Amino acid sequence: GAVVSQHPSWVICKSGTSVKIECRSLDFQATTMFWYRQFPKQSLMLMATSNEGSKATYEQGVEKDKFLINHASLTLSTLTVTSAHPEDSSFYICSSIRSGRGVSGTQTQYFGPGTRLLVL
Amino acid sequence: QKEVEQNSGPLSVPEGAIASLNCTYSDRGSQSFFWYRQYSGKSPELIMSIYSNGDKEDGRFTAQLNKASQYVSLLIRDSQPSDSATYLCAVNSGGSNYKLTFGKGTLLTVNP
Numbered sequence: 001g002a003v004v005s006q007h008p009s010w011v012i013c014k015s016g017t018s019v020k021i022e023c024r025s026l027d028f029q030a031t032t033m034f035w036y037r038q039f040p041k042q043s044l045m046l047m048a049t050s051n052e053g054s055k056a057t058y059e060q061g062v063e064k065d066k067f068l069i070n071h072a073s074l075t076l077s078t079l080t081v082t083s084a085h086p087e088d089s090s091f092y093i094c095s096s097i098r099s100g101r102g103v104s105g106t107q108t109q110y111f112g113p114g115t116r117l118l119v120l
Numbered sequence: 121q122k123e124v125e126q127n128s129g130p131l132s133v134p135e136g137a138i139a140s141l142n143c144t145y146s147d148r149g150s151q152s153f154f155w156y157r158q159y160s161g162k163s164p165e166l167i168m169s170i171y172s173n174g175d176k177e178d179g180r181f182t183a184q185l186n187k188a189s190q191y192v193s194l195l196i197r198d199s200q201p202s203d204s205a206t207y208l209c210a211v212n213s214g215g216s217n218y219k220l221t222f223g224k225g226t227l228l229t230v231n232p
Binding site for chain 1: 152154156162163164165166169208210212218219220222223224225
């Protein structure tokens with residue numbers, strides 16, 4: 001399968017600081033990446049769709065000014081949690097889709113290993 | 121509102137038995153269906169994808185899709201303790217955005 005990496009794997013920060021998480025597709029180019037958040041014992045919640053070379057598309061209820069997404073290349077998307085607070089503590093997971101393959105709707109999302117954020 | 125429903129479980133089966141995981145979805149126009157496995161504290165890992173009605177087998181795993189009933193299932197044969205995890209059903213409704221709608225997952229426990 002495809003390989004997606006995330007960095008860092010975990011981070012602890014003080015309230016009010018900003019944290020940047022990187023997501024890389026290692027063996028394919030991805031024009032589209034997704035950012036999810038998962039709280040304990042809950043399912044994945046899609047935060048935003050990251051599109052290479054254009055603005056991200058945020059899901060309803062997700063603050064775009066708080067969760068900054070940049071997709072500057074075909075292999076890298078970053079999520080910056082600005083002015084983090086304890087309620088932002090969660091497991092953040094990115095996913096990538098192979099570009100330029102098959103019929104629309106048959107693409108497969110491959111997930112990164114996730115980044116665990118703890119805001120004190 | 122597109123919805124994907126799964127029984128949260130836990131589903132408990134003895135080692136060597138068949139585990140059956142079920143999922144229903146609300147969007148009749150859905151085109152792609154996926155099963156992911158998620159171990160505690162880890163990110164989801166793709167197990168199976170299925171796009172057309174019928175069965176698709178891969179090793180000990182069989183995915184079944186019935187679009188008329190809006191139902192997709194995953195069978196795990198010869199269940200092993202290492203199969204103990206949460207299984208997430210995900211559905212893509214097509215279009216150019218490739219977004220997935222996830223169910224809340226079914227926790228499977230395989231007892232030695």
